[in-house]
Amino acid sequence: MKLQDSVIAITGGGQGLGRAMGEYLAARGARVALIDLMPETLDEAAEACRKAGGEARTYVCNVAKEEDVEKTFESIVADFGHLNGLINNAGILRDGLLVKVKDGQVEKRMELSQWQAVIDVNLTGVFLCGREAATQMIRTGDEGVIINIASIARAGNMGQSNYSAAKAGVSALVPVWAKELARYGIRCMGIAPGFIETAMTASMKPEALEKMTAGIPLKRMGKPEEIASAAAFIFENDYMSGRMLEVDGALRL
Numbered sequence: 001m002k003l004q005d006s007v008i009a010i011t012g013g014g015q016g017l018g019r020a021m022g023e024y025l026a027a028r029g030a031r032v033a034l035i036d037l038m039p040e041t042l043d044e045a046a047e048a049c050r051k052a053g054g055e056a057r058t059y060v061c062n063v064a065k066e067e068d069v070e071k072t073f074e075s076i077v078a079d080f081g082h083l084n085g086l087i088n089n090a091g092i093l094r095d096g097l098l099v100k101v102k103d104g105q106v107e108k109r110m111e112l113s114q115w116q117a118v119i120d121v122n123l124t125g126v127f128l129c130g131r132e133a134a135t136q137m138i139r140t141g142d143e144g145v146i147i148n149i150a151s152i153a154r155a156g157n158m159g160q161s162n163y164s165a166a167k168a169g170v171s172a173l174v175p176v177w178a179k180e181l182a183r184y185g186i187r188c189m190g191i192a193p194g195f196i197e198t199a200m201t202a203s204m205k206p207e208a209l210e211k212m213t214a215g216i217p218l219k220r221m222g223k224p225e226e227i228a229s230a231a232a233f234i235f236e237n238d239y240m241s242g243r244m245l246e247v248d249g250a251l252r253l
């Protein structure tokens with residue numbers, strides 16, 4: 001698929017990796033539909049995409065809400081006339097141990113609400129947006145690509161029962177959708193990033209950062225543009241489907 005003039009929706013497009021992918025793809029001629037909960041960051045991100053050289057529109061939407069998602073994807077197709085790509089990127093963290101022993105007593109540490117919040121956004125949100133994007137791509141007769149952003153934590157990371165389960169889930173959806181949607185000209189791929197430089201990591205103490213990067217074989221965190229270039233590679237390579245790209249500096253948890 002050529003990026004030039006392709007219409008690509010990006011969830012969580014208001015900041016972080018979503019914004020970086022929007023700017024990268026817009027600079028290469030894509031028309032981006034940025035989806036996020038936060039209207040202020042969405043506006044800034046859209047302006048950055050336009051400065052990078054592409055068209056950008058914004059959609060305030062909670063990806064965990066079916067009605068929001070349906071309306072958003074209908075609006076995207078009404079505004080742009082097509083839909084060629086979706087990056088399922090929106091995600092949240094609510095870390096915690098499963099249980100902990102304190103003063104000889106076992107305590108439940110991960111609340112059901114913590115579990116459910118992450119599953120709702122990181123797994124159900126991906127299902128809802130993937131289903132809606134595929135529906136619109138098939139209706140408009142557009143060939144398309146769906147990319148699910150997972151994480152190295154999909155292999156199982158301590159303190160992340162909720163997050164690891166959701167990321168393993170979105171990774172499992174990749175071959176399912178690749179098989180089911182190939183007949184409609186839709187490919188599906190996943191990207192599993194390792195630690196990537198973000199506003200959150202930029203605010204960490206230097207000692208903590210050093211300790212974290214020491215465990216990464218390439219001895220540094222990834223850059224948001226390195227995830228964006230992986231997404232562009234997937235869009236442009238028409239024989240890639242049903243697989244995960246691991247962009248993690250060779251780290252294994």
Ligand SMILES: NC(=O)C1=CN([C@@H]2O[C@H](COP(=O)(O)OP(=O)(O)OC[C@H]3O[C@@H](n4cnc5c(N)ncnc54)[C@H](O)[C@@H]3O)[C@@H](O)[C@H]2O)C=CC1
Nearest residue numbers: 012014015016017036037062063089090091151193195196
């Ligand atoms: N930053 C990192 O080192 C890594 C990030 N990832 C994944 O990459 C993705 C992006 O991560 P970051 O950019 O770091 O996160 P971030 O927190 O900077 O950005 C996430 C965006 O998603 C939006 N969002 C959250 N809940 C939403 C909802 N219900 N509906 C719509 N939008 C919602 C937020 O408003 C925010 O703009 C996530 O899926 C994350 O799990 C994976 C591995 C490493």
Ligand SMILES: CC(C)c1ccc(C(=O)O)c(O)c1O
Nearest residue numbers: 151152153157193194195200
């Ligand atoms: C555990 C992995 C590498 C990780 C680290 C940090 C974030 C973040 O700040 O959002 C993630 O989403 C991760 O998956």
